[in-house]
Amino acid sequence: MAELFYDDDADLSIIQNRKVAVLGYGSQGHAHALSLRDSGVDVRVGLHEGSKSRAKAEEQGLRVTAPAEAVQEADVIMVLVPDPIQAKVYEESIAPHLKDGDALFFGHGLNIRYDFIKPPASVDVCMVAPKGPGHLVRRQYEEGRGVPCIAAVEQDASKSAFALALSYAKAIGGTRAGVIKTTFTEETETDLFGEQAVLCGGTASLVKAGFDTLVEAGYQPEIAYFECLHELKLIVDLMYEGGLEKMRWSVSETAEWGDYVSGPRIINDQTRAEMKKILGEIQDGTFANNWMAEYKAGLPKYSEYKKADEDSLLATTGEKLRNLMSWVDEDK
Ligand code: NAD
Ligand code: MG
Ligand code: MG
Ligand code: MG
Ligand code: MG
DSSP states (O other): OOEEEEEGGGOOHHHHHHHEEEEEOOOOHHHHHHHHHHHHHHEEEEEOOOOHHHHHHHHHHHEEOOOOEEEEEEEEEEEEEGGGGHHHHIIIGGGGGGGGGGGEEESSOOOHTSSSSOTTTTTEEEEEEEESSHHHHHHHHTTOOOOOOOEEEEETTSOOHHHHHHHHHHHHHHHHEEEEEOOHHHHHHHHHIIIIITTTHHHHHHHHHHHHHHHHTTOOHHHHHHHIIIIHHHHHHHHHHHHHHHHHHHHHHHHHHHHHHHHHHHHOOHHHHHHHHHHHHHHHHHHHEEEEEEEHSOOOOOOHHHHHHTTTTTHHHHHHHHHTOTTTTTTO
Protein backbone atom coordinates (compact mmCIF):
# COMPACT_ATOMS: atom_id res chain seq x y z
CA MET A 1 0.00 0.00 0.00
CA ALA A 2 1.06 3.57 -0.67
CA GLU A 3 2.86 5.59 1.98
CA LEU A 4 0.97 8.81 2.80
CA PHE A 5 2.29 12.01 4.35
CA TYR A 6 0.31 14.87 5.87
CA ASP A 7 0.98 18.35 7.30
CA ASP A 8 2.41 16.95 10.54
CA ASP A 9 4.96 14.90 8.61
CA ALA A 10 6.34 17.96 6.80
CA ASP A 11 8.47 20.83 8.10
CA LEU A 12 7.59 24.07 6.30
CA SER A 13 10.70 25.85 7.61
CA ILE A 14 12.93 23.75 5.33
CA ILE A 15 11.60 25.35 2.16
CA GLN A 16 11.23 28.73 3.93
CA ASN A 17 14.98 28.67 4.46
CA ARG A 18 15.71 28.12 0.77
CA LYS A 19 15.47 30.35 -2.29
CA VAL A 20 13.11 28.95 -4.88
CA ALA A 21 13.03 29.60 -8.64
CA VAL A 22 9.86 28.55 -10.45
CA LEU A 23 10.58 28.31 -14.18
CA GLY A 24 7.38 28.75 -16.20
CA TYR A 25 4.12 30.42 -15.23
CA GLY A 26 1.49 28.27 -16.87
CA SER A 27 -1.04 25.92 -15.29
CA GLN A 28 1.30 24.54 -12.61
CA GLY A 29 3.85 27.36 -12.46
CA HIS A 30 1.43 30.07 -11.38
CA ALA A 31 -0.12 27.85 -8.68
CA HIS A 32 3.25 26.81 -7.24
CA ALA A 33 4.77 30.31 -7.30
CA LEU A 34 1.77 32.07 -5.71
CA SER A 35 1.22 29.47 -2.99
CA LEU A 36 4.95 29.25 -2.16
CA ARG A 37 4.96 33.02 -1.74
CA ASP A 38 1.83 32.94 0.43
CA SER A 39 3.51 30.25 2.55
CA GLY A 40 6.36 32.64 3.31
CA VAL A 41 8.85 31.21 0.82
CA ASP A 42 11.37 33.40 -1.04
CA VAL A 43 10.32 32.80 -4.64
CA ARG A 44 11.10 34.27 -8.04
CA VAL A 45 9.67 33.29 -11.41
CA GLY A 46 11.99 32.59 -14.34
CA LEU A 47 10.54 33.47 -17.75
CA HIS A 48 12.17 34.16 -21.09
CA GLU A 49 12.10 37.67 -22.64
CA GLY A 50 8.82 38.22 -24.44
CA SER A 51 6.89 35.58 -22.48
CA LYS A 52 3.23 36.50 -22.27
CA SER A 53 3.19 35.22 -18.69
CA ARG A 54 5.62 37.91 -17.51
CA ALA A 55 3.02 40.66 -17.11
CA LYS A 56 0.62 38.29 -15.35
CA ALA A 57 3.19 37.11 -12.80
CA GLU A 58 4.24 40.71 -12.09
CA GLU A 59 0.64 41.84 -11.74
CA GLN A 60 0.17 39.12 -9.16
CA GLY A 61 3.03 40.57 -7.17
CA LEU A 62 5.81 38.14 -8.09
CA ARG A 63 9.32 39.07 -9.09
CA VAL A 64 10.19 37.88 -12.59
CA THR A 65 13.69 37.39 -13.94
CA ALA A 66 15.27 35.58 -16.88
CA PRO A 67 15.41 31.81 -16.24
CA ALA A 68 19.22 31.81 -15.93
CA GLU A 69 19.14 34.63 -13.40
CA ALA A 70 16.44 32.86 -11.37
CA VAL A 71 18.57 29.72 -11.25
CA GLN A 72 21.63 31.74 -10.22
CA GLU A 73 19.76 33.32 -7.32
CA ALA A 74 17.96 30.20 -6.16
CA ASP A 75 19.00 26.92 -4.57
CA VAL A 76 15.73 25.10 -5.33
CA ILE A 77 14.77 25.15 -9.01
CA MET A 78 11.29 23.93 -9.97
CA VAL A 79 11.04 23.22 -13.71
CA LEU A 80 7.50 23.91 -14.89
CA VAL A 81 8.01 24.71 -18.55
CA PRO A 82 6.46 22.33 -21.12
CA ASP A 83 8.05 18.88 -21.03
CA PRO A 84 9.41 18.83 -24.61
CA ILE A 85 11.45 22.01 -24.08
CA GLN A 86 12.74 21.22 -20.59
CA ALA A 87 15.98 19.67 -21.89
CA LYS A 88 16.77 22.81 -23.89
CA VAL A 89 15.97 25.09 -20.95
CA TYR A 90 18.13 22.84 -18.78
CA GLU A 91 21.13 23.06 -21.14
CA GLU A 92 20.83 26.80 -21.74
CA SER A 93 19.60 28.26 -18.47
CA ILE A 94 19.93 25.73 -15.66
CA ALA A 95 23.04 23.57 -16.02
CA PRO A 96 25.52 26.50 -16.32
CA HIS A 97 24.25 27.94 -13.01
CA LEU A 98 23.67 24.83 -10.88
CA LYS A 99 25.73 24.69 -7.71
CA ASP A 100 26.54 21.75 -5.43
CA GLY A 101 23.75 21.41 -2.89
CA ASP A 102 21.07 22.88 -5.18
CA ALA A 103 17.87 20.95 -5.67
CA LEU A 104 16.26 20.41 -9.04
CA PHE A 105 12.49 19.89 -8.87
CA PHE A 106 10.03 18.66 -11.48
CA GLY A 107 6.26 18.35 -11.78
CA HIS A 108 6.53 15.32 -14.06
CA GLY A 109 9.31 12.78 -14.46
CA LEU A 110 9.63 12.41 -18.23
CA ASN A 111 12.94 14.20 -18.81
CA ILE A 112 14.70 12.50 -15.90
CA ARG A 113 13.19 9.05 -16.52
CA TYR A 114 14.41 8.97 -20.14
CA ASP A 115 17.73 10.80 -19.48
CA PHE A 116 16.91 13.82 -21.62
CA ILE A 117 18.18 15.76 -18.60
CA LYS A 118 21.20 14.40 -16.70
CA PRO A 119 21.82 16.47 -13.58
CA PRO A 120 25.20 16.30 -11.82
CA ALA A 121 25.50 13.97 -8.80
CA SER A 122 25.92 16.92 -6.43
CA VAL A 123 22.29 18.12 -6.61
CA ASP A 124 19.06 16.70 -5.24
CA VAL A 125 16.54 15.68 -7.88
CA CYS A 126 12.95 15.68 -6.64
CA MET A 127 9.41 15.66 -7.91
CA VAL A 128 6.29 17.24 -6.44
CA ALA A 129 3.34 16.69 -8.75
CA PRO A 130 -0.15 17.74 -7.71
CA LYS A 131 -2.80 15.34 -8.96
CA GLY A 132 -4.85 18.11 -10.48
CA PRO A 133 -4.62 21.08 -12.84
CA GLY A 134 -2.85 24.19 -11.56
CA HIS A 135 -5.98 26.28 -11.20
CA LEU A 136 -7.51 23.74 -8.84
CA VAL A 137 -4.23 23.51 -6.92
CA ARG A 138 -4.23 27.27 -6.38
CA ARG A 139 -7.94 27.54 -5.55
CA GLN A 140 -7.78 24.73 -3.01
CA TYR A 141 -4.76 26.33 -1.38
CA GLU A 142 -6.56 29.67 -1.10
CA GLU A 143 -9.54 27.94 0.48
CA GLY A 144 -7.30 26.40 3.13
CA ARG A 145 -7.41 22.97 1.54
CA GLY A 146 -5.14 21.18 -0.89
CA VAL A 147 -4.88 18.87 -3.87
CA PRO A 148 -3.17 15.53 -3.15
CA CYS A 149 0.36 15.37 -4.51
CA ILE A 150 2.82 12.68 -5.34
CA ALA A 151 6.44 13.18 -4.37
CA ALA A 152 9.63 11.38 -5.37
CA VAL A 153 13.37 11.59 -5.03
CA GLU A 154 15.54 10.42 -7.92
CA GLN A 155 18.84 11.61 -6.50
CA ASP A 156 19.46 12.28 -2.81
CA ALA A 157 22.71 14.25 -2.76
CA SER A 158 21.84 16.03 0.50
CA LYS A 159 20.53 12.91 2.24
CA SER A 160 17.48 14.98 3.11
CA ALA A 161 15.85 15.41 -0.29
CA PHE A 162 12.56 13.78 0.65
CA ALA A 163 12.09 16.09 3.64
CA LEU A 164 12.71 19.00 1.26
CA ALA A 165 10.16 17.64 -1.21
CA LEU A 166 7.57 17.23 1.58
CA SER A 167 8.27 20.76 2.75
CA TYR A 168 7.70 22.07 -0.78
CA ALA A 169 4.49 20.04 -1.03
CA LYS A 170 3.32 21.53 2.27
CA ALA A 171 3.92 25.06 0.93
CA ILE A 172 1.54 24.46 -1.98
CA GLY A 173 -1.12 22.80 0.18
CA GLY A 174 -0.35 19.22 -0.84
CA THR A 175 0.15 17.78 2.64
CA ARG A 176 -3.24 19.16 3.73
CA ALA A 177 -4.78 16.57 1.43
CA GLY A 178 -2.03 13.93 1.52
CA VAL A 179 1.20 13.22 -0.33
CA ILE A 180 1.91 9.79 -1.77
CA LYS A 181 5.51 8.67 -2.15
CA THR A 182 6.41 7.42 -5.62
CA THR A 183 9.43 7.22 -7.94
CA PHE A 184 10.21 9.10 -11.15
CA THR A 185 9.88 5.80 -13.01
CA GLU A 186 6.46 4.93 -11.58
CA GLU A 187 5.07 8.45 -12.04
CA THR A 188 6.30 8.82 -15.60
CA GLU A 189 5.28 5.39 -16.86
CA THR A 190 1.84 5.39 -15.24
CA ASP A 191 1.16 8.98 -16.32
CA LEU A 192 2.00 8.23 -19.95
CA PHE A 193 0.11 4.96 -19.91
CA GLY A 194 -2.97 6.49 -18.28
CA GLU A 195 -3.22 9.35 -20.74
CA GLN A 196 -2.58 7.14 -23.76
CA ALA A 197 -4.57 4.03 -22.98
CA VAL A 198 -7.45 5.45 -20.97
CA LEU A 199 -7.85 9.17 -20.36
CA CYS A 200 -7.02 10.80 -23.68
CA GLY A 201 -6.22 8.16 -26.27
CA GLY A 202 -8.58 5.44 -25.14
CA THR A 203 -11.51 7.74 -24.46
CA ALA A 204 -11.14 9.81 -27.65
CA SER A 205 -10.94 6.71 -29.82
CA LEU A 206 -13.88 5.11 -28.04
CA VAL A 207 -16.00 8.22 -28.62
CA LYS A 208 -14.99 8.41 -32.30
CA ALA A 209 -15.68 4.74 -32.93
CA GLY A 210 -19.06 4.87 -31.21
CA PHE A 211 -20.08 8.03 -33.08
CA ASP A 212 -18.94 6.63 -36.46
CA THR A 213 -20.79 3.35 -35.87
CA LEU A 214 -24.10 5.13 -35.26
CA VAL A 215 -23.67 7.60 -38.13
CA GLU A 216 -22.66 4.86 -40.60
CA ALA A 217 -25.79 2.95 -39.56
CA GLY A 218 -27.88 5.96 -40.62
CA TYR A 219 -28.63 7.67 -37.30
CA GLN A 220 -28.45 11.48 -37.13
CA PRO A 221 -24.99 12.83 -36.18
CA GLU A 222 -26.54 15.18 -33.61
CA ILE A 223 -28.17 12.28 -31.77
CA ALA A 224 -24.97 10.21 -32.02
CA TYR A 225 -22.98 13.12 -30.58
CA PHE A 226 -25.21 13.36 -27.52
CA GLU A 227 -25.11 9.61 -26.89
CA CYS A 228 -21.40 9.01 -27.45
CA LEU A 229 -19.68 12.23 -26.34
CA HIS A 230 -21.88 14.70 -24.48
CA GLU A 231 -23.27 12.23 -21.94
CA LEU A 232 -19.80 10.98 -21.09
CA LYS A 233 -19.46 13.84 -18.62
CA LEU A 234 -22.39 12.61 -16.52
CA ILE A 235 -20.84 9.15 -16.33
CA VAL A 236 -17.34 10.38 -15.55
CA ASP A 237 -18.63 12.75 -12.84
CA LEU A 238 -20.33 9.81 -11.14
CA MET A 239 -17.16 7.70 -11.35
CA TYR A 240 -15.11 10.61 -9.97
CA GLU A 241 -17.47 10.98 -7.01
CA GLY A 242 -18.00 7.34 -6.18
CA GLY A 243 -16.17 4.99 -8.51
CA LEU A 244 -17.85 2.52 -10.84
CA GLU A 245 -20.21 1.69 -7.93
CA LYS A 246 -21.83 5.13 -7.89
CA MET A 247 -22.08 5.22 -11.68
CA ARG A 248 -23.84 1.84 -11.66
CA TRP A 249 -26.07 2.89 -8.79
CA SER A 250 -27.15 5.95 -10.75
CA VAL A 251 -27.72 4.58 -14.26
CA SER A 252 -30.69 2.36 -15.14
CA GLU A 253 -30.55 -1.39 -14.57
CA THR A 254 -30.72 -1.76 -18.34
CA ALA A 255 -27.62 0.41 -18.77
CA GLU A 256 -25.84 -1.50 -16.01
CA TRP A 257 -26.66 -4.87 -17.60
CA GLY A 258 -25.40 -3.58 -20.98
CA ASP A 259 -22.22 -2.44 -19.26
CA TYR A 260 -21.56 -5.99 -17.95
CA VAL A 261 -22.34 -7.86 -21.16
CA SER A 262 -21.08 -5.47 -23.86
CA GLY A 263 -18.18 -3.63 -22.20
CA PRO A 264 -15.85 -6.66 -22.23
CA ARG A 265 -16.62 -7.18 -25.95
CA ILE A 266 -15.33 -3.66 -26.66
CA ILE A 267 -12.29 -3.86 -24.37
CA ASN A 268 -11.44 -7.46 -25.18
CA ASP A 269 -8.33 -9.64 -25.10
CA GLN A 270 -7.00 -7.96 -28.22
CA THR A 271 -7.40 -4.50 -26.66
CA ARG A 272 -5.72 -5.67 -23.46
CA ALA A 273 -2.82 -7.14 -25.47
CA GLU A 274 -2.43 -3.80 -27.26
CA MET A 275 -2.42 -2.02 -23.88
CA LYS A 276 0.47 -4.24 -22.79
CA LYS A 277 2.35 -3.36 -26.00
CA ILE A 278 1.78 0.34 -25.42
CA LEU A 279 3.04 -0.03 -21.86
CA GLY A 280 6.10 -1.89 -23.17
CA GLU A 281 6.91 0.98 -25.57
CA ILE A 282 6.59 3.43 -22.67
CA GLN A 283 8.86 1.31 -20.47
CA ASP A 284 11.57 0.79 -23.09
CA GLY A 285 11.67 4.47 -24.10
CA THR A 286 10.31 3.99 -27.63
CA PHE A 287 7.36 6.31 -27.06
CA ALA A 288 9.41 9.09 -25.45
CA ASN A 289 12.14 8.96 -28.11
CA ASN A 290 9.61 9.02 -30.95
CA TRP A 291 7.76 11.92 -29.35
CA MET A 292 10.94 13.98 -28.90
CA ALA A 293 11.91 13.28 -32.53
CA GLU A 294 8.45 14.38 -33.70
CA TYR A 295 8.70 17.54 -31.59
CA LYS A 296 12.17 18.40 -32.94
CA ALA A 297 10.98 17.83 -36.52
CA GLY A 298 8.36 20.56 -36.02
CA LEU A 299 5.36 18.33 -35.22
CA PRO A 300 4.48 17.15 -38.77
CA LYS A 301 2.41 14.08 -37.83
CA TYR A 302 0.96 15.73 -34.74
CA SER A 303 -0.37 18.57 -36.93
CA GLU A 304 -1.76 16.10 -39.44
CA TYR A 305 -3.65 14.09 -36.78
CA LYS A 306 -4.93 17.27 -35.17
CA LYS A 307 -6.20 18.66 -38.48
CA ALA A 308 -7.96 15.42 -39.41
CA ASP A 309 -9.92 15.38 -36.15
CA GLU A 310 -10.70 19.10 -36.33
CA ASP A 311 -12.24 18.60 -39.77
CA SER A 312 -14.28 15.54 -38.76
CA LEU A 313 -18.07 15.28 -38.64
CA LEU A 314 -17.79 14.67 -34.89
CA ALA A 315 -16.08 18.06 -34.46
CA THR A 316 -18.41 20.07 -36.68
CA THR A 317 -21.47 18.43 -35.11
CA GLY A 318 -20.18 19.25 -31.64
CA GLU A 319 -19.44 22.86 -32.51
CA LYS A 320 -23.02 23.33 -33.67
CA LEU A 321 -24.62 21.55 -30.71
CA ARG A 322 -22.56 23.23 -28.02
CA ASN A 323 -23.89 26.58 -29.26
CA LEU A 324 -27.35 25.39 -28.23
CA MET A 325 -26.18 24.79 -24.67
CA SER A 326 -25.57 28.17 -23.08
CA TRP A 327 -24.05 26.69 -19.93
CA VAL A 328 -21.30 24.82 -21.75
CA ASP A 329 -17.88 26.49 -21.96
CA GLU A 330 -19.13 29.94 -21.00
CA ASP A 331 -15.70 31.55 -21.23
CA LYS A 332 -14.97 30.27 -24.74
P1 NAD B 1 1.98 25.14 -19.34
O1 NAD B 1 2.10 24.87 -20.80
O2 NAD B 1 0.67 25.50 -18.74
O3 NAD B 1 2.98 26.36 -18.98
C1 NAD B 1 4.30 26.39 -19.41
C2 NAD B 1 4.95 27.71 -19.00
O4 NAD B 1 6.30 27.70 -19.42
C3 NAD B 1 4.31 28.95 -19.61
O5 NAD B 1 4.23 29.96 -18.62
C4 NAD B 1 5.33 29.39 -20.66
O6 NAD B 1 5.33 30.77 -20.86
C5 NAD B 1 6.62 28.96 -20.00
N1 NAD B 1 7.72 28.78 -20.92
C6 NAD B 1 7.71 28.31 -22.18
N2 NAD B 1 8.95 28.31 -22.68
C7 NAD B 1 9.78 28.78 -21.70
C8 NAD B 1 11.18 29.01 -21.61
N3 NAD B 1 11.98 28.76 -22.64
N4 NAD B 1 11.67 29.49 -20.44
C9 NAD B 1 10.88 29.75 -19.39
N5 NAD B 1 9.53 29.55 -19.44
C10 NAD B 1 9.00 29.08 -20.58
O7 NAD B 1 2.65 23.92 -18.57
P2 NAD B 1 2.03 23.03 -17.38
O8 NAD B 1 0.84 22.30 -17.86
O9 NAD B 1 1.95 23.88 -16.16
O10 NAD B 1 3.18 21.95 -17.21
C11 NAD B 1 4.40 22.22 -16.52
C12 NAD B 1 4.90 20.92 -15.92
O11 NAD B 1 3.97 20.44 -14.96
C13 NAD B 1 5.09 19.80 -16.93
O12 NAD B 1 6.21 19.05 -16.55
C14 NAD B 1 3.82 18.99 -16.77
O13 NAD B 1 3.97 17.64 -17.15
C15 NAD B 1 3.59 19.11 -15.28
N6 NAD B 1 2.22 18.88 -14.81
C16 NAD B 1 1.18 19.56 -15.37
C17 NAD B 1 -0.10 19.36 -14.87
C18 NAD B 1 -1.27 20.13 -15.41
O14 NAD B 1 -2.36 19.94 -14.88
N7 NAD B 1 -1.16 21.00 -16.40
C19 NAD B 1 -0.32 18.45 -13.83
C20 NAD B 1 0.78 17.80 -13.25
C21 NAD B 1 2.05 18.03 -13.77
MG1 MG C 1 21.63 29.01 -7.71
MG1 MG D 1 -1.31 12.20 -15.21
MG1 MG E 1 0.91 13.64 -18.60
MG1 MG F 1 -28.85 7.19 -22.99
